[in-house]
Amino acid sequence: MKIIGNGVDIVDNLRIKKAIKNQNFIKRIYSNSEIKDSKKNRNKVNFFSKRFAAKEAFVKSLGTGFRNGFDFQDISVINDKLGKPSFLITKKIKKMIKKRFKINTFNFFLSISDEKKYSIAFVIFQK
Secondary structure (H helix, E strand, O other): OOEEEEEEEEEEHHHHHHHOOOHHHHHHHOOHHHHHHHOOOOOHHHHHHHHHHHHHHHHHHHOOOOOOOOOHHHOEEEEOOOOOEEEEOOHHHHHHHHHHHOOOOOEEEEEEEEOOOEEEEEEEEEO
16 A cells, blocks of 8 residues: 555644633534543543644645635544544545545554643554
């Protein structure tokens, strides 16, 4: 398989700590499933920070940014039973990738991590 793109983003956790006090921010940035999953997590700041970084890294790997009707809520980070993070690939994402890259088969690889002050995400987009 060939790497089409990669993206990385780092987030100051204090910035997200302040932002998530506003419910409108949470509803604008995070999917319903992410909001639901956050309720099970003790460290909400780092939970939301890692997902914010992952969404930014995702669009950087595509080279598109957030435009043409594509926004933060279109990207949802999920975890498998062991905690490994990945993206929920929706029909909207598939359609956008097919249109932009003329491919039907692709993978995204996501790595996220956090420390006290920062959260980081790295994405590889592969066909």
